[in-house]
Amino acid sequence: MLDNKEITIYDIASKLNISTATVSRALKDDPVVSKKTKKKVFDLAEQMGYRSNHFARNLRSQRTETIGVIVPRLNSYFMSTVIAGIESVANQAGYNLIISQSSESTDNEKMNAKTMFNNRVDGLLVSLAYDTDDLSHFDIFHKKNIPLIFFDRVSEHVHSSNILIDNRKAAYGVTSHLISQGCRKIAHITATSDSNVYVDRLAGYTHALADHSIAADKEYIIYSDLSQEAGAAAAQHILQMKHRPDAIFVANDNCAVGCMLALKQAGIRIPGDIAFAGFNNDPVSTVVEPNLTTINYPGYEMGETAARHLINHLNGNASMHIANTILLRSELIVRASSEKRR
Amino acid sequence: MLDNKEITIYDIASKLNISTATVSRALKDDPVVSKKTKKKVFDLAEQMGYRSNHFARNLRSQRTETIGVIVPRLNSYFMSTVIAGIESVANQAGYNLIISQSSESTDNEKMNAKTMFNNRVDGLLVSLAYDTDDLSHFDIFHKKNIPLIFFDRVSEHVHSSNILIDNRKAAYGVTSHLISQGCRKIAHITATSDSNVYVDRLAGYTHALADHSIAADKEYIIYSDLSQEAGAAAAQHILQMKHRPDAIFVANDNCAVGCMLALKQAGIRIPGDIAFAGFNNDPVSTVVEPNLTTINYPGYEMGETAARHLINHLNGNASMHIANTILLRSELIVRASSEKRR
């Protein structure tokens, strides 16, 4: 038995012989309505299976209670963790999430942004695609005063906040750690991307070398797409180098693992011949043998922070302009892959 | 400079001295409108920065172009892959996604369902929480004729479709494979859950043993929460068993990996002493050594199928009642962890 007829406040009002205005007020617990009336309204609404119509409400109130999320990929450990964090905060605060992925394509990102805009999200959380440099597709949000927060893959945009970790510092720490283990010929595998994430990690690596008076060698900077397969390919390249590195710092764990496995297969001992460090603290880092030294990247917390920051702003509880950039703490986790001395 | 004033079809109509009806029709490319008028409308709309108001439209049309998704957890490899699949199809078809996680709690699931209902999703895709057995919180959807599709963690509900793999058959295949490798004392690590997923895998395991005239031993069925830590704990249990198994089939890869690592640490050789098989084809399965034999679970495809199925139904292109259950193909991937003979 289907009852497709939706109950509206008119139905409740007419049954109770009161006005829709009173019903509307009662339903939102307006203190101006008498307790008696409220109870009658609540009970009847419950009994008739009333549900409020968000669209009518949004149409009136010009708010949607919806947050848009655009990420490069949904199916990575890191990103799904971030999204779990966002969801938990948003859900608690009564906000809905609409989520889309750019698949690392700036064109998709533009379309996604437009969709979000047309859906009139109250605010937007974005992690940029690999090679997005022009941010003009986000201008419309600023024009309509819709708050925009970038996380992880961020970009300097005058009117938006950024939430990220200090990639430079983290990479500096990793590299220094490798140096402290006696390594001098340290390679770095990074992405062919201008994203802050990889640029900053490279900068941290470079600075650490310089601070320890180790000459930088261009040959030791290897560009890839950071996939596990790319790690294996990088391994082949490394095997053929004249001056093999004695340590490799990879910009993410997945790629590090691919590289490690391939080198091991070729008879290289880790960390004996080559020490290893990754980035992210992905689950694979505790599965690969030896376990991978890495940076713990607090994805869940980043999601929570981004969502909370945005919602606070929407509620007028905090000004987004004050905290233009929020840096989350990250930490070095030393595991066997880099312990040459113990 | 902010312009918060929204452009409506009224603005366009009055500027062009035509009616809103014509503008509305032109905007949706109604063939009844003259090309000339259409062009004028399009151009002006573009120029004025018009965007249609979904809420007004939804309020009229009683549709939302939104699909709700409820999953137990967002941050697992499998689930994020499924969601990526859903997103790609939904986005292509012009549907939005609103996503929430039950965190394996039936209470959360109920709240999520209610939220989805109040948001008037056009349809709902659900993977059930660990211990949901009563499905009455989904009755409201059926009452309003809102299509509901379960995937992976499903349940027999008269009015909904299920999309899953044949867990029983897959588990039967895994177990038979282990038997073919010469194993006779095969343990199974599963979840303390009545979910079809684990019940069916257990059934497949049991049947395979029976079909090969191997006596089932209750001691060989180990219950856990299937986390990596639980795998390690199971390993301790196994080490203390009088009659140690010579093979272990674990209901997911994560837990299998945790168990393998702990056993290896204790000096057990894999597959020599104990062969291993998991389930899901999670990335860790190709990182652990030896690589883990597993079942390839087509998560992305499952997401695509679920979304496509739902959208077809919403568009009236296919009846959901015809295909009440859709089984996706899964396949055994044999890797070193189970190859006793080669």
Add this chain to the structure above:
DNA sequence: TTGTAGGCGTTATCAT
């Protein structure tokens, strides 16, 4: 081919 006008369900403003 275009226009008129009513209604989708809610909320805010003004009265009472």
Add this chain to the structure above:
DNA sequence: ATGATAACGCCTACAA
């Protein structure tokens, strides 16, 4: 404490 009523922006009979 409650009611009447006008928006919110769009769509679609029906009329012209």
